[in-house]
Amino acid sequence: MPKTTKKLVLLAYFKKLASSYWLGGRDDVVEGRWMWAQTDQVFNFTDWYPGLPDNIARNENCLHMYAPYKLKWNDVTCAGLYRFICEKES
Numbered sequence: 001m002p003k004t005t006k007k008l009v010l011l012a013y014f015k016k017l018a019s020s021y022w023l024g025g026r027d028d029v030v031e032g033r034w035m036w037a038q039t040d041q042v043f044n045f046t047d048w049y050p051g052l053p054d055n056i057a058r059n060e061n062c063l064h065m066y067a068p069y070k071l072k073w074n075d076v077t078c079a080g081l082y083r084f085i086c087e088k089e090s
Contacts, residue, residue: 011071014085018067020074022084025063027075031055034063048073 014021025043027034032053035042049066053075064082066074 010085014065015067015071020067020082021065021071022082023063023065023073024084025073026061026078027053027063028061028078031061046073 024037025034026037029035029040032055033042034046034053047065049069049072052073053060055075057077059077060075062076062078062080064074064076064080065071066076
């Protein structure tokens with residue numbers, strides 16, 4: 001199965017669970033410049049919910065997939081308790 005197909009299958013599964021998940025993205029170094037926390041690499045692909053990121057709380061520096069937004073991306077404070085998804089090499 002192609003890697004992208006596997007990810008779509010997993011995403012469909014996660015949607016059924018109705019939970020929100022940390023994605024490991026952050027913009028705490030430069031506001032609006034999103035990067036992966038583990039590598040500090042800026043990412044180009046995004047899947048933001050319309051109108052986001054908005055930094056409405058003025059300290060929303062972490063990225064998660066938000067269940068009420070059908071797992072579209074949302075910026076939130078880093079203090080929330082959410083599940084996380086890990087990726088490993090096969």
